[in-house]
Amino acid sequence: MRILVDRDLRRLDAYAEGPAEIEGILDGSVRDDGEQLLLASFDDPVLVTDPWRIAQLPPSRRDVVSSFFGLPRRTIEYDGVALDFDASRHPRVWSPSIDTLLMCKALAPVLDETRENGSVLEVGCGSGFIALYAMQSLRRRGKAPSEAHLIDIEPQALQVAMGALESVAGSTLVTTSLGRRGDALRVRGRYDLVMMNPPYIRRPADLADPAFKDNPWEGVALLRELASEGASLLNPGGSLVLVMSSLCDGLARPWFDASWEVETLATLDVPLKVYAVTSGLTAKSRAWMEYLRDVEGLVVHDPPLRGYTTWQRLEILRCRPR
Numbered sequence: 001m002r003i004l005v006d007r008d009l010r011r012l013d014a015y016a017e018g019p020a021e022i023e024g025i026l027d028g029s030v031r032d033d034g035e036q037l038l039l040a041s042f043d044d045p046v047l048v049t050d051p052w053r054i055a056q057l058p059p060s061r062r063d064v065v066s067s068f069f070g071l072p073r074r075t076i077e078y079d080g081v082a083l084d085f086d087a088s089r090h091p092r093v094w095s096p097s098i099d100t101l102l103m104c105k106a107l108a109p110v111l112d113e114t115r116e117n118g119s120v121l122e123v124g125c126g127s128g129f130i131a132l133y134a135m136q137s138l139r140r141r142g143k144a145p146s147e148a149h150l151i152d153i154e155p156q157a158l159q160v161a162m163g164a165l166e167s168v169a170g171s172t173l174v175t176t177s178l179g180r181r182g183d184a185l186r187v188r189g190r191y192d193l194v195m196m197n198p199p200y201i202r203r204p205a206d207l208a209d210p211a212f213k214d215n216p217w218e219g220v221a222l223l224r225e226l227a228s229e230g231a232s233l234l235n236p237g238g239s240l241v242l243v244m245s246s247l248c249d250g251l252a253r254p255w256f257d258a259s260w261e262v263e264t265l266a267t268l269d270v271p272l273k274v275y276a277v278t279s280g281l282t283a284k285s286r287a288w289m290e291y292l293r294d295v296e297g298l299v300v301h302d303p304p305l306r307g308y309t310t311w312q313r314l315e316i317l318r319c320r321p322r
């Protein structure tokens with residue numbers, strides 16, 4: 001399936017494509033039906049996979065769309081930049097989500113100002129979509145970066161990201177390093193642009209046992225590290241661009257305000273859709289939701305707002321050292 005999102009994040013189109021889907025799943029014919037079939041379009045997306053919007057479709061279309069969104073393989077395309085992702089091969093890698101795309105949308109003015117032959121770093125790269133987008137967009141502006149470096153704590157993420165960037169790297173040197181918990185910034189160089197869509201859901205102290213996995217969404221340690229040490233990664237005139245969530249901004253925003261000039265590039269209200277946190281099915285999820293509601297001020301809508309009870313505000317912040 002191809003998920004195509006327009007540059008302004010105003011429309012998301014989902015397509016079945018290629019023989020495996022059109023002939024294998026839909027029992028059609030690429031010759032008669034074409035290489036791509038539009039499954040559904042959604043205006044003003046707030047999630048890449050939005051079960052509530054899918055449920056509003058007419059029943060015959062709803063069921064087929066729902067099953068396509070459940071497929072492990074998808075291609076995400078935003079503003080002419082595409083990445084293939086297979087969750088069955090890389091289950092621990094964060095698939096490009098609405099926060100990923102909001103970050104890409106917000107990068108335009110920063111990319112306009114980035115110098116020729118510059119260098120970019122993505123911390124917590126997941127699939128690498130943001131670094132891929134920055135690299136391709138700079139090249140389109142005639143300013144291909146000399147280096148794109150990616151860091152993640154998850155080895156599978158580096159594998160996916162390297163695969164995505166290397167095939168279109170051209171003159172850009174693509175390099176990776178494996179981060180370590182509490183020591184994410186294992187890089188020696190300085191960069192013109194550092195980008196980060198970090199984990200941002202705070203976990204309650206009683207769920208902070210080291211036995212708990214370092215899931216891609218939980219904890220704020222990476223934000224703290226970047227706030228205190230990120231300036232040492234930047235060339236003069238460079239920027240750090242990051243995603244900040246209302247689920248942690250009371251704690252984490254002051255870390256940046258203390259020693260950075262902070263500018264908001266984009267804002268979007270989106271549902272909180274991390275089932276490990278929101279399902280209410282496990283004791284851990286119930287404790288987590290209680291904590292986010294009572295301590296973090298998570299707003300719970302009852303009845304649900306546009307299909308979801310829990311929402312957060314995402315902001316893309318551009319930070320420059322003072």
Ligand SMILES: C[S@@+](CC[C@H](N)C(=O)[O-])C[C@H]1O[C@@H](n2cnc3c(N)ncnc32)[C@H](O)[C@@H]1O
Nearest residue numbers: 094100124125126152153154179184197199216
């Ligand atoms: C919310 S995901 C974002 C992934 C990707 N940048 C995107 O926007 O699609 C956060 C990523 O940070 C990584 N991460 C978490 N803690 C980290 C650490 N201490 N050092 C490096 N990466 C880390 C996770 O493995 C995950 O890939």
